[in-house]
Amino acid sequence: MITNQLTIHEAHRLLKARQLSSVELTKACLERIQEVEPKVHALVTITNELALSQAKKADRLIAGGDIHPLTGIPVVIKDNMCTKGIPTTCSSRMLQNFVPPYDATVVEKLNNCGAVIIGKGNMDEFAMGSSTEHSAFFPTHNPWDLSRVPGGSSGGSAVAVAADETIHALGSDTGGSIRQPAGFCSVTGLKPTYGRVSRYGLVAFASSLDQIGPLTKDVTDCAIVLNAIAGYDNKDSTSVPYPTPDYTQCLTTDLNGLTIGVPKEYFVEGMQAEVEVAMRAAISKLEQLGVRVEREVSLPHTRYALAAYYIIAPSEASANLARYDGVKYGFSYQDVDSMWEAMEKTRQFGFGDEVKRRIMLGTYALSAGYYDAYYLKAQKVRTLIRQEFDRAFSKFDALVTPTSPTVPFKIGEKVDDPLQMYLSDVCTLPINIAGLPAISIPAGFADGLPIGMQIIGKPFGEETILKIAYAYEQATEWHKRKPNV
Amino acid sequence: MRGGGWEERVGLKMGVGGKGGKTPLLLPILRYGWYNGQIMKLNREEVLRIARLARLGLTDAEIDRLREQLSDILENFEVLQKVDTSNVPPTAQSIPLQNVTRGDEVADSLPQSQVLANAPRKDGEYFRVRAVLE
Numbered sequence: 001m002i003t004n005q006l007t008i009h010e011a012h013r014l015l016k017a018r019q020l021s022s023v024e025l026t027k028a029c030l031e032r033i034q035e036v037e038p039k040v041h042a043l044v045t046i047t048n049e050l051a052l053s054q055a056k057k058a059d060r061l062i063a064g065g066d067i068h069p070l071t072g073i074p075v076v077i078k079d080n081m082c083t084k085g086i087p088t089t090c091s092s093r094m095l096q097n098f099v100p101p102y103d104a105t106v107v108e109k110l111n112n113c114g115a116v117i118i119g120k121g122n123m124d125e126f127a128m129g130s131s132t133e134h135s136a137f138f139p140t141h142n143p144w145d146l147s148r149v150p151g152g153s154s155g156g157s158a159v160a161v162a163a164d165e166t167i168h169a170l171g172s173d174t175g176g177s178i179r180q181p182a183g184f185c186s187v188t189g190l191k192p193t194y195g196r197v198s199r200y201g202l203v204a205f206a207s208s209l210d211q212i213g214p215l216t217k218d219v220t221d222c223a224i225v226l227n228a229i230a231g232y233d234n235k236d237s238t239s240v241p242y243p244t245p246d247y248t249q250c251l252t253t254d255l256n257g258l259t260i261g262v263p264k265e266y267f268v269e270g271m272q273a274e275v276e277v278a279m280r281a282a283i284s285k286l287e288q289l290g291v292r293v294e295r296e297v298s299l300p301h302t303r304y305a306l307a308a309y310y311i312i313a314p315s316e317a318s319a320n321l322a323r324y325d326g327v328k329y330g331f332s333y334q335d336v337d338s339m340w341e342a343m344e345k346t347r348q349f350g351f352g353d354e355v356k357r358r359i360m361l362g363t364y365a366l367s368a369g370y371y372d373a374y375y376l377k378a379q380k381v382r383t384l385i386r387q388e389f390d391r392a393f394s395k396f397d398a399l400v401t402p403t404s405p406t407v408p409f410k411i412g413e414k415v416d417d418p419l420q421m422y423l424s425d426v427c428t429l430p431i432n433i434a435g436l437p438a439i440s441i442p443a444g445f446a447d448g449l450p451i452g453m454q455i456i457g458k459p460f461g462e463e464t465i466l467k468i469a470y471a472y473e474q475a476t477e478w479h480k481r482k483p484n485v
Numbered sequence: 486m487r488g489g490g491w492e493e494r495v496g497l498k499m500g501v502g503g504k505g506g507k508t509p510l511l512l513p514i515l516r517y518g519w520y521n522g523q524i525m526k527l528n529r530e531e532v533l534r535i536a537r538l539a540r541l542g543l544t545d546a547e548i549d550r551l552r553e554q555l556s557d558i559l560e561n562f563e564v565l566q567k568v569d570t571s572n573v574p575p576t577a578q579s580i581p582l583q584n585v586t587r588g589d590e591v592a593d594s595l596p597q598s599q600v601l602a603n604a605p606r607k608d609g610e611y612f613r614v615r616a617v618l619e
Contacts, residue, residue, distance in 0.1 A: 327614055
């Protein structure tokens with residue numbers, strides 16, 4: 001048994017049986033971090049001391065018989081979620097020295113479970129990107145092939161899980177930022193329904209699209225983490241006051257009676273052949289497991305989703321990022337007397353290329369004379385995309401697509417070509433536009449590079465997609481493969 | 486939308502030149518956005534105007550690069566103009582919550598020292614700012 005390779009539920013069983021202590025588990029992860037971090041660069045901050053003190057505390061809780069499924073379990077938090085007293089940088093020069101005075105609600109919830117925070121995950125700056133190359137500090141490398149990207153923006157979180165530096169991680173997903181790196185790293189990643197998990201303390205990128213979710217080694221773990229983080233929070237007015245089910249209860253392998261649709265627009269001309277082959281095989285496997293599959297579903301507005309997304313998300317971002325003015329916190333340019341000049345220089349030197357590009361794009365789309373043609377138009381197209389999903393879900397329990405049209409690409413390949421980079425989210429971003437839940441699970445490899453399958457659910461239909469994902473996972477071995485790093 | 490004066494209204498001017506140097510692409514779906522090989526370009530003044538609205542300082546090299554890249558992106562996004570959205574209401578967010586309010590109850594807030602802890606410049610109990618009025 002290699003301790004740091006354990007899943008949450010495996011580690012929990014050992015912790016509960018006192019065959020393993022949280023300190024041992026945490027040390028195993030920290031040692032693994034020492035070993036592989038120089039190759040993968042997944043973490044912006046490693047919280048050694050905090051982790052060991054939290055692990056000792058967890059061991060005391062467990063000794064007292066007080067154990068939650070996440071007690072004593074190491075976790076990596078994406079560096080856009082506030083952690084009290086621990087730097088939260090968003091992988092940006094703007095927040096390089098920012099130390100939050102409070103915890104994000106999800107962090108508070110994990111801490112209340114007795115979790116062990118071992119580090120903060122690298123990301124594309126302010127979560128804007130699909131490769132983690134837009135981190136202001138360093139790119140993260142894919143453990144399956146160090147010359148390739150891990151996806152993004154939650155690339156650090158996904159790699160930390162894939163390389164067994166941690167037992168699980170939290171990511172955030174605005175257009176695919178949990179699912180696409182999960183697919184690229186062969187781990188399990190869930191974006192819950194918009195409103196399912198509190199966004200309080202998540203540094204805002206695009207407020208109507210952002211959602212926090214788990215990155216884990218299997219589907220069971222995903223359900224366990226969702227149990228811990230889901231639910232209404234009066235600090236987030238967009239979190240919904242619906243009851244939260246026990247998501248582990250839906251994990252059965254009986255899929256009889258379920259119908260899934262396969263929207264043809266997600267199998268676009270130009271997608272990588274190996275991805276298509278793997279997806280067709282995975283869908284046949286689901287059929288063998290008892291699912292009824294409808295293969296010729298059409299969601300014709302899918303082709304407009306990318307443009308709508310890359311107007312809506314940058315527009316919201318340009319408003320959200322207006323707060324970085326060098327006055328209240330964050331980087332502040334000092335060597336000028338004029339207020340406006342100080343603000344402009346603060347933002348010039350504090351933000352990286354992709355963030356500037358999106359601020360410019362969003363500001364343009366919202367500015368007088370362009371608002372109707374771009375922003376309002378995109379919001380109307382958003383309505384059509386939602387309605388199309390609604391109609392599909394009157395017939396299907398879930399939709400199945402590839403997570404990304406390609407396997408992980410080379411570092412440097414797309415970083416100077418924004419449109420090419422945006423396209424790697426083409427299968428994931430329509431789901432954020434509609435606010436739906438979706439999970440990416442390992443579904444194959446092409447020349448040793450991971451392929452992810454995306455299962456999309458109805459609003460608040462996390463149980464159905466977890467169940468389908470679980471049944472597929474139990475019938476396959478993809479999730480057990482480990483990168484040789 | 487495509488008719489006379491539209492380019493001026495949205496601040497774009499038409500240029501020529503095939504698909505342009507950077508046009509893609511991995512997937513053909515964006516081709517719906519191409520106008521018969523014509524490329525629209527933002528002009529430099531327009532880029533500066535947007536940067537000023539965003540209070541974003543830019544170098545000359547950044548202005549040139551953003552001019553190219555934003556033109557390329559916006560041109561591809563013209564695909565949206567093909568969608569009939571007459572009588573379609575806009576969606577601002579995806580959940581059926583409206584007018585969320587909370588009770589007007591007194592609760593603890595962060596201590597002032599913590600709120601000011603990250604301030605680049607402070608003066609006693611205050612954030613220190615530059616003169617707003619000249």
